[in-house]
Amino acid sequence: MDATQTKDIYTEEFLINMGPQHPSTHGVLSLELTLDGETIVECTPHIGYLHRSMEKIAENRTYTQFIPFTDRLDYVASMNNNLGYVMVVEKLLKLEISERAKYIRVIIAELNRIASHLIAIGTFAQDLGAFATPLFYCFREREKIVEIFDQLCGNRLTYNYMRIGGVLTDFSRDIEEKIKKFIKYMRPKVDDYDWLLTYNAIFLARSKHIGVLSKEMAVNYSITGPNLRASGVKWDLRKDEPYLAYDKFEFDVPVGKNGDAWDRYKVRIEEIRQSLRIIEQAIEALPQGDVAVKVGRIHKPSPSETYFRTENPRGELGFYIVSDDSVYPYRLKIRSPSFSNLAVLPELVRGLKVADIVCVLGSFDILMGEIDR
Amino acid sequence: MRPDEISAAIRAKFPQVKEEAGTNYIIVPKESILEVSEYIKNPPLSFDNLHCITGIDRKEKIEVIYTLYSIGEHYGVTIKINLTSEDLNIASVSAIWKSANWLEREVYDLFGVIFSGHPDLRRILNPYDWQGYPLRKDYSNPQLIAKPRL
Amino acid sequence: MVVIEKIPGAELIRKVPGGGFFLTTSESFLKWGKASSLWPMTFGLACCAIEMIATGAPRFDIDRFGAGVFRASPRQCDVMVVAGTICVKMNDCIRRLYAQMPEPKYVIALGNCAISGGIFYYDTYSVTKGTESLGIKVDVFIPGCPPRPENLLFGLMKLQEKIRREKDAAR
Ligand code: SF4
Numbered sequence: 001m002d003a004t005q006t007k008d009i010y011t012e013e014f015l016i017n018m019g020p021q022h023p024s025t026h027g028v029l030s031l032e033l034t035l036d037g038e039t040i041v042e043c044t045p046h047i048g049y050l051h052r053s054m055e056k057i058a059e060n061r062t063y064t065q066f067i068p069f070t071d072r073l074d075y076v077a078s079m080n081n082n083l084g085y086v087m088v089v090e091k092l093l094k095l096e097i098s099e100r101a102k103y104i105r106v107i108i109a110e111l112n113r114i115a116s117h118l119i120a121i122g123t124f125a126q127d128l129g130a131f132a133t134p135l136f137y138c139f140r141e142r143e144k145i146v147e148i149f150d151q152l153c154g155n156r157l158t159y160n161y162m163r164i165g166g167v168l169t170d171f172s173r174d175i176e177e178k179i180k181k182f183i184k185y186m187r188p189k190v191d192d193y194d195w196l197l198t199y200n201a202i203f204l205a206r207s208k209h210i211g212v213l214s215k216e217m218a219v220n221y222s223i224t225g226p227n228l229r230a231s232g233v234k235w236d237l238r239k240d241e242p243y244l245a246y247d248k249f250e251f252d253v254p255v256g257k258n259g260d261a262w263d264r265y266k267v268r269i270e271e272i273r274q275s276l277r278i279i280e281q282a283i284e285a286l287p288q289g290d291v292a293v294k295v296g297r298i299h300k301p302s303p304s305e306t307y308f309r310t311e312n313p314r315g316e317l318g319f320y321i322v323s324d325d326s327v328y329p330y331r332l333k334i335r336s337p338s339f340s341n342l343a344v345l346p347e348l349v350r351g352l353k354v355a356d357i358v359c360v361l362g363s364f365d366i367l368m369g370e371i372d373r
Numbered sequence: 374m375r376p377d378e379i380s381a382a383i384r385a386k387f388p389q390v391k392e393e394a395g396t397n398y399i400i401v402p403k404e405s406i407l408e409v410s411e412y413i414k415n416p417p418l419s420f421d422n423l424h425c426i427t428g429i430d431r432k433e434k435i436e437v438i439y440t441l442y443s444i445g446e447h448y449g450v451t452i453k454i455n456l457t458s459e460d461l462n463i464a465s466v467s468a469i470w471k472s473a474n475w476l477e478r479e480v481y482d483l484f485g486v487i488f489s490g491h492p493d494l495r496r497i498l499n500p501y502d503w504q505g506y507p508l509r510k511d512y513s514n515p516q517l518i519a520k521p522r523l
Numbered sequence: 524m525v526v527i528e529k530i531p532g533a534e535l536i537r538k539v540p541g542g543g544f545f546l547t548t549s550e551s552f553l554k555w556g557k558a559s560s561l562w563p564m565t566f567g568l569a570c571c572a573i574e575m576i577a578t579g580a581p582r583f584d585i586d587r588f589g590a591g592v593f594r595a596s597p598r599q600c601d602v603m604v605v606a607g608t609i610c611v612k613m614n615d616c617i618r619r620l621y622a623q624m625p626e627p628k629y630v631i632a633l634g635n636c637a638i639s640g641g642i643f644y645y646d647t648y649s650v651t652k653g654t655e656s657l658g659i660k661v662d663v664f665i666p667g668c669p670p671r672p673e674n675l676l677f678g679l680m681k682l683q684e685k686i687r688r689e690k691d692a693a694r
Contacts, residue, residue, distance in 0.1 A: 048498040075570035139580035222472035520645035
């Protein structure tokens with residue numbers, strides 16, 4: 001090639017915007033990509049497109065009135081959010097709840113964990129190009145859980161079921177039967193996923209060794225939940241700082257080896273199995289008694305500050321509550337897991353191809369409602 | 374280690390650090406945040422996980438609260454820094470813990486605390502051209518309709 | 524639509540072996556086609572989007588109404604389902620998406636948030652109070668927080684009804 005030709009042919013980086021309306025950004029996330037051909041040079045996430053100012057709202061709601069808002073934080077795992085919030089208020093009020101309520105909370109929280117992981121798996125597979133089928137399979141199973149919740153509290157998505165001092169309603173006989181039936185139904189289905197998807201050659205090729213997150217980096221970025229465990233850190237609040245009745249059940253904490261996208265997916269599949277185990281034990285050992293302590297709807301804690309965190313399907317959800325002399329919280333901070341999980345994305349996708357960014361993002365299972373609050 | 378032991382260990386090393394009455398929160402003067410962070414990040418205390426950064430507007434001052442955990446050792450500590458409303462500058466710890474990057478941006482966005490030394494201090498949740506700091510108690514905005522109180 | 528019974532000589536037509544045909548005005552034919560192939564835009568904003576996906580999933584199967592082809596590009600869509608809370612930062616984006624859709628275009632506001640701000644009406648500084656406040660005309664409002672999938676299907680049927688009743692089929 002002579003000099004004149006090389007002068008004409010040159011490459012340059014260009015900017016491309018992915019989102020906020022994009023089918024694989026899992027909500028309204030916008031990624032600003034600097035590309036060199038197909039290769040990602042730099043990736044800058046822009047968030048806040050779903051910033052609903054929950055923390056401001058909390059300052060003008062009583063402790064009970066804020067429960068419905070926690071549903072809308074992480075709308076795929078509403079029960080777990082309810083749980084995290086009511087537990088921090090109970091800690092603030094130094095309230096002890098009944099054994100039965102604890103068990104019911106465990107069962108419900110684990111059921112919702114399964115529902116949430118199902119969506120994570122389905123959308124991840126869809127992002128990798130397995131169009132619609134895995135997603136539809138996952139939604140089919142999720143519907144069964146939603147049906148149970150619907151019967152329990154009358155809504156399909158925003159449950160508002162956990163209350164300060166217990167839960168809204170007791171289990172009817174019917175529901176116990178349904179949950180037992182669901183466990184029986186779900187076990188072979190998880191094996192099906194393994195069989196259809198997990199070891200599928202194309203799936204492996206797309207997700208193995210993509211977006212490798214090392215142990216040190218995961219801890220330094222404060223990654224939590226399945227994403228942390230996929231990097232090989234055995235850390236699960238249900239085991240390490242047990243709350244409710246989690247110390248009474250036997251279950252394993254699945255960990256990954258490489259910390260790549262496939263590991264993150266696989267940890268979720270295993271967690272579904274473990275959740276089923278927990279539910280099975282809990283429903284067998286369900287104690288009798290009241291489901292709620294009689295407390296009023298208006299609470300007036302003494303001025304103090306409390307932080308409490310629970311293990312959500314996406315990681316550790318923490319609430320920092322500052323109370324003053326009134327019935328409203330002075331300040332409520334929500335520490336959402338997805339927020340920290342997303343922060344690591346630019347590090348992971350540097351040097352990958354554009355198609356891989358979808359894979360990495362999907363494997364992190366982020367949810368915008370929780371990131372932006 | 375129990376919370377009071379952790380607090381005692383940090384106070385033994387840095388005499389300027391205080392403990393909040395009634396709790397085990399430690400209060401660090403804002404000049405020494407970097408050296409305290411550097412110390413507790415590494416063994417023997419090894420707080421490798423900066424979990425959360427919170428701001429609280431106490432009207433006369435703004436508190437910044439760092440919640441830290443140690444994954445290996447299973448304990449945590451809460452650090453408090455008091456800032457007067459005249460001087461909202463504080464050193465960024467994002468070089469020590471990477472997670473601080475976004476968490477500090479959020480506190481900047483909502484409270485207007487300036488983290489000096491931060492690699493990319495922009496608003497994060499609100500639009501980049503937003504005016505005011507929404508979580509301050511005196512924030513007002515025509516959009517904001519207050520719900521009648523009880 | 525004009526059915527065979529209503530025209531003179533319907534009996535004769537029946538008698539033709541393998542017979543039977545169908546008369547209609549081109550206008551109603553066009554409307555029928557429009558109403559039965561509404562392509563929605565995949566545009567999930569918040570919680571309500573999950574219910575929108577659930578409506579697309581097997582149990583509720585939105586495909587029965589010809590509206591199961593969720594398109595990612597606004598240029599291929601007929602109906603924008605605003606599913607979720609609209610935040611100030613998102614305003615311009617929604618307006619632009621709406622402008623990019625080709626005519627005829629319809630808007631369904633799914634959920635209280637998209638109607639008026641819903642649960643986020645008070646005390647927020649960053650939530651837009653409804654789709655209409657953006658200057659986008661909404662055809663069907665579906666209340667609920669979130670609306671059940673049945674509600675979305677009902678809303679869709681209402682929209683189809685509306686299209687069939689339209690005066691100007693070429694809209
Ligand atoms: S209407 Fe309710 S469920 Fe729907 S987006 Fe708004 S808060 Fe979420």
